[in-house]
Amino acid sequence: MLQARLRKSFAPRPDSAGFTLDLELTATAGVTVLFGPSGAGKTLVLDSIAGFVQPDEGRILLEDDILYDAAAGVHLVPQKRNCGYVFQNYALFPHMTLRENLAFAAERRPRLERHRRVNDMLDKFRLEDAAGRRPHEVSGGQRQRCCIARALIGEPKLLLLDEPATGLDAVLRAEFYEALRQVRSEFGTPMLLVTHDLTECFELGEEMLILHGGRIVQKGTPRSVLDEPANLEVARLLGAFNLLDSEIRTLDPGRNTSRLQVGEFELEGPYFPGHLKGDHITLCVRPEQLKVFARNGRPGPNQIPADLLRAVERPHGIRLEFSGGGIPGPVRVTISRAEYENQRDNREWVIQFPSDALRVL
Amino acid sequence: MAIDWFPLWLSLRVALVSTALAFFAGLWIAYLLANRQFRGKDVLDAAVTLPLVLPPTVLGYYLLVLLGRASPLGKLWETIFGSPLVFTWKAAVVAALLHALPLLVKSTRAALESVDRNYERAARNLGASEWKLFWRVTLPLAWRSIFAATALAFARALGDFGVTLMVAGNIPGRTQTVAVAIYDAVESGNGAVARTLVLVVSVVALALLTLANRLSPNRV
Numbered sequence: 001m002l003q004a005r006l007r008k009s010f011a012p013r014p015d016s017a018g019f020t021l022d023l024e025l026t027a028t029a030g031v032t033v034l035f036g037p038s039g040a041g042k043t044l045v046l047d048s049i050a051g052f053v054q055p056d057e058g059r060i061l062l063e064d065d066i067l068y069d070a071a072a073g074v075h076l077v078p079q080k081r082n083c084g085y086v087f088q089n090y091a092l093f094p095h096m097t098l099r100e101n102l103a104f105a106a107e108r109r110p111r112l113e114r115h116r117r118v119n120d121m122l123d124k125f126r127l128e129d130a131a132g133r134r135p136h137e138v139s140g141g142q143r144q145r146c147c148i149a150r151a152l153i154g155e156p157k158l159l160l161l162d163e164p165a166t167g168l169d170a171v172l173r174a175e176f177y178e179a180l181r182q183v184r185s186e187f188g189t190p191m192l193l194v195t196h197d198l199t200e201c202f203e204l205g206e207e208m209l210i211l212h213g214g215r216i217v218q219k220g221t222p223r224s225v226l227d228e229p230a231n232l233e234v235a236r237l238l239g240a241f242n243l244l245d246s247e248i249r250t251l252d253p254g255r256n257t258s259r260l261q262v263g264e265f266e267l268e269g270p271y272f273p274g275h276l277k278g279d280h281i282t283l284c285v286r287p288e289q290l291k292v293f294a295r296n297g298r299p300g301p302n303q304i305p306a307d308l309l310r311a312v313e314r315p316h317g318i319r320l321e322f323s324g325g326g327i328p329g330p331v332r333v334t335i336s337r338a339e340y341e342n343q344r345d346n347r348e349w350v351i352q353f354p355s356d357a358l359r360v361l
Numbered sequence: 362m363a364i365d366w367f368p369l370w371l372s373l374r375v376a377l378v379s380t381a382l383a384f385f386a387g388l389w390i391a392y393l394l395a396n397r398q399f400r401g402k403d404v405l406d407a408a409v410t411l412p413l414v415l416p417p418t419v420l421g422y423y424l425l426v427l428l429g430r431a432s433p434l435g436k437l438w439e440t441i442f443g444s445p446l447v448f449t450w451k452a453a454v455v456a457a458l459l460h461a462l463p464l465l466v467k468s469t470r471a472a473l474e475s476v477d478r479n480y481e482r483a484a485r486n487l488g489a490s491e492w493k494l495f496w497r498v499t500l501p502l503a504w505r506s507i508f509a510a511t512a513l514a515f516a517r518a519l520g521d522f523g524v525t526l527m528v529a530g531n532i533p534g535r536t537q538t539v540a541v542a543i544y545d546a547v548e549s550g551n552g553a554v555a556r557t558l559v560l561v562v563s564v565v566a567l568a569l570l571t572l573a574n575r576l577s578p579n580r581v
Contacts, residue, residue, distance in 0.1 A: 050482075050486055051485075052482055052485075077485070078482070078485040078486050079485055079486075079488045079489065079490065080488075081486075082488075083486070084486075085482070085483065085486045087479050087482070087483060089479065091477070091479040091480055091482070091483040092483075093480060093483070093484075093498060093502075094480075094502070095501045095502060104484075104487065104489070104497065105487040105488070107488070107489075107493075108487070108488040150487065151486075151487075154487065154488060
């Protein structure tokens with residue numbers, strides 16, 4: 001288990017704004033995902049744990065070992081930290097064969113074990129056939145697996161992964177996730193994975209930490225974060241919501257209802273604790289929670305008439321973009337292909353906002 | 362017409378010894394400059410580069426003062442080896458070394474710094490000591506550029522004239538290197554000898570520079 005409390009500041013410079021990393025995190029067995037946009041400080045966290053960067057303050061504890069403790073003046077060199085690191089471009093040594101890459105890493109093991117250990121890893125990660133070749137002579141999947149094997153050969157207590165799937169095609173991505181699941185089941189090494197891909201969080205993450213501007217702004221399972229983004233900032237980072245300016249018209253805790261003014265229309269929602277009548281809030285609703293229908297006379301309750309701007313093909317359905325109802329900016333709705341086929345000839349549309357799907361931020 | 366080939370052999374020997382010395386000294390200095398932070402780093406860098414820009418007479422003068430028979434270093438040498446350093450072929454080695462070193466340090470430092478830092482991080486992360494990292498990762502990845510620089514340094518060491526003349530003199534059969542011999546031949550109107558030596562030196566230098574270009578890694 002990893003426990004880290006980190007603080008590191010960079011003073012503003014003529015060519016860059018200042019930045020402060022200030023967070024606390026724990027990573028237990030399984031995959032902990034560190035999610036955030038570029039410049040949020042994700043890689044800085046990994047580099048601090050691996051020892052490439054020295055924080056200003058804090059403490060890093062990996063099981064019983066103190067890797068860093070500002071108060072006690074402890075800052076172990078990277079060599080002594082025993083954290084595996086999977087680099088974004090893998091950083092396999094290009095002048096060595098895959099076997100030599102593993103052997104290089106195995107040299108910290110007792111002499112008698114090394115050979116068996118290397119063979120063991122080559123076998124586990126299906127690399128025997130490519131063992132004698134150099135990294136540029138093998139497939140992308142073999143490079144990935146070799147990089148993971150190399151990081152694991154010293155039996156690290158933690159595996160750090162820096163956006164390892166960025167820039168991979170879909171097939172390689174799937175292979176990579178498979179390899180990580182294998183690590184989880186066969187080695188049980190806790191993993192801390194950095195990514196800016198939400199799909200990846202769902203694919204791998206048991207626990208997700210959202211990093212923004214050097215701070216952790218929310219944590220939880222990927223599902224819970226997507227269901228209940230903690231604030232507007234998180235919702236924007238996730239990029240998976242319609243965020244609509246609105247105003248609370250009425251709040252009725254007794255009947256657990258509320259009314260919201262959105263554009264020119266009023267929607268009925270659940271009671272929103274902690275808000276007051278007249279509050280200007282942001283309505284947050286996911287595109288796949290909205291429904292669309294052909295307009296038939298007066299719009300019904302929780303329906304807003306809108307004009308279809310465009311329909312975009314998505315792998316898992318159709319993304320429709322609407323404008324209208326006095327709402328600034330487009331409203332995005334995701335529906336299935338079949339549903340779209342039924343409705344594509346609609347001349348006028350209404351968007352249905354189910355009241356239990358409405359969240360306010 | 363009989364040509365005395367001694368100056369050519371002497372030059373090759375001087376260049377070989379000085380390049381070998383410059384190689385190890387240069388590697389060490391380049392490593393320090395590329396990897397360590399210390400006070401006076403800029404000064405060291407400038408001092409190593411100095412021979413590229415100073416007139417040969419200035420360098421020769423420094424060496425005479427530093428290594429002459431009256432200087433502490435010269436005396437030390439004489440006590441250890443029983444003969445003076447200046448006006449021997451070994452002084453010519455020192456002169457050539459002075460010219461080979463800046464080229465080696467500059468290029469080697471650039472070569473070491475151009476190795477992707479991620480490989481070095483990976484090696485450290487995998488528990489490799491700085492020593493192991495340097496010999497097994499950084500150097501193998503930079504060796505082409507370093508060899509190219511060595512070829513260049515060898516060519517430069519082969520062609521030194523001014524400093525060699527000042528500290529090793531012009532003693533035919535003992536300290537007369539090829540560059541000095543050509544000067545001598547021209548001065549004494551011995552055109553044939555001068556032409557032959559000029560041609561040979563040019564061909565050797567051309568071959569070395571071609572080799573250096575072949576070795577440099579960013580060749581398409």
